Amino acid sequence: MSIYxxxxxxxxxxxxxxxxxxxxxxxxxxxxxxxxxxxFGLEEVAKEFIGIGNQExxxxxxxxxxxxxxxxxxxxxxxxxxxxxKAEYKGESNLNKLAxxxxxxxxxxxxxxxxxxxxxxxxxxxxxxxxxxxYAGVNAEVNGSGKVYVCSVCGFEYEGxxxxxxxxxxxxxxxxxxxxxxxxxx
Ligand SMILES: [Fe+2]
Ligand SMILES: [Fe+2]
Numbered sequence: 579m580s581i582y583x584x585x586x587x588x589x590x591x592x593x594x595x596x597x598x599x600x601x602x603x604x605x606x607x608x609x610x611x612x613x614x615x616x617x618f619g620l621e622e623v624a625k626e627f628i629g630i631g632n633q634e635x636x637x638x639x640x641x642x643x644x645x646x647x648x649x650x651x652x653x654x655x656x657x658x659x660x661x662x663x664k665a666e667y668k669g670e671s672n673l674n675k676l677a678x679x680x681x682x683x684x685x686x687x688x689x690x691x692x693x694x695x696x697x698x699x700x701x702x703x704x705x706x707x708x709x710x711x712x713y714a715g716v717n718a719e720v721n722g723s724g725k726v727y728v729c730s731v732c733g734f735e736y737e738g739x740x741x742x743x744x745x746x747x748x749x750x751x752x753x754x755x756x757x758x759x760x761x762x763x764x
Contacts, residue, residue: 583646591645598641605635648750656714658750659706661734665751666703668733670696727759735762 585594608631615623642648649655673696681689710718727736732752740747740759747756 580650581640581644582650583644585644586646594641594645595647598638598645598647601634601638601641605631605638607631608634652717656710656717657737659710659714660718661736662751663703663706663710664735665729665733666699666706669699670703672733673699726762728762729754730758730760 585591608627612624612627612631615621615627649658673692677689677692677696680686680692723739725737725739727740728734729736729749729752731754732749734749734751736759740756743756745756748754749758
């Protein structure tokens with residue numbers, strides 16, 4: 579039996595949500611500590627921390643699923659994947675701009691990494707787009723109003739009537755409020 583949404587609306591929901599966020603932050607922290615340990619020349623420590631960081635992110639995904647944070651119906655699932663792919667491509671162009679700015683600021687090592695991450699974001703965009711095209715199937719065609727709203731912060735694209743979402747709707751990727759979405763030109 580799927581664990582999806584089992585704690586949503588229960589007395590556990592708040593604690594599980596805190597765990598999801600805490601574990602996601604933990605993943606970030608362990609990866610950062612791994613880099614610091616590398617600066618100390620402690621490769622073994624860095625490796626351990628990366629291992630722990632991966633587990634923390636896995637836990638975050640588990641708690642998010644338990645709370646039903648992301649959609650489980652196929653239509654909304656694929657809608658999210660499609661929006662994700664747009665955000666990944668936007669991530670690529672945003673990071674390339676950042677890399678240029680960092681470079682002209684004299685931070686060339688950081689710029690190299692950010693440039694590399696931009697390539698990875700492009701790869702995420704290609705992958706998620708390919709997956710959508712290959713697997714979304716009939717769910718891809720279900721598109722109510724033909725309207726597209728774009729998150730002005732991360733580039734996530736919402737297809738459909740955003741006004742039908744509740745006022746506390748948040749961008750599933752960057753968490754920004756409904757108000758940052760702008761209707762895309764048709
Ligand atoms: Fe990405
Ligand atoms: Fe966003």
